[in-house]
Amino acid sequence: MKKLVGGNWKECCSKDTFKFLGRLREEQFAGLDAFIAVPSIYIAQARHEFPAFLRIAAQDVGRHEAGTYTGEVSAAMLRENAVEYAIIGHSERRTHFGESSQMVAQKLKQCLQHGLRPVLCVGETADCRSAGTHIEFLHEQLRDSLGGCSDSSVDIAYEPLWAIGSVLGAGVAQIQEVAEHIHDWMASYGVSGRVLYGGAVTEKNVTSIIAIRSIDGVLVGNASLGEEFGAIAHKVRAAACGKSSN
Ligand code: PGA
16 A cells, blocks of 8 residues: 555645645655645635645544534535545544544544545543553544444554644654554454554654554644645655565
8 A cells, every 4th residue: 555645734724825735746746645634615726726646635524424514514525526535533623622432433434435535543642641551542542433434444543642733743662552553453443544643743753753664654734834745755755665565
């Protein structure tokens, strides 16, 4: 499977953010899967202005098929509008909007039913990590977020809450430990897909992250808002050539 480089513009972009995309180079992304998740209001602009090597992703998906759910955007609507990936269960949705893993499981089901490729985020808090219970916590979060969706194709992003928006992000040993567990859990649930890392990924640290054997890509927040995103993709490419894929 190709390495994946995903961006997430969160609520941090404007119409002008698209301008830097014209300065990305196709060769930086050659042989990779790449997307940027935009707020729904910018999907139409993304359809016009994204270069061919970038897929459009949603930052969230409604958990119902359709109906009287003011403000929601369904998986079917996203697919109708050329969206190919959807981030679900991001910690900012879980923390600020009260999303439970059960709600995330409904969203996952909608994605799979409508052919949207889900990128499911899991991650522990700093307290959980210092208590040494992160592996149990993550297993539970993954199991509950997957719901009954075994035998499916889902990319899983490990995004520790304490690393998102931080200066350094998580260390290589910390990422490796969790990524290996995630691969094992995916196998036990019959889930195929890539394991990504997210949390302060930059041009400076991406080479050591992608060198981790069980990491198949990165999810980039802040550094996806400018040309650094192209530099990150370029380094993922370069490093991926030097290791066998999982
Ligand atoms: P960050 O965000 O790269 O700005 O830390 C990552 C994320 O939230 O996916």
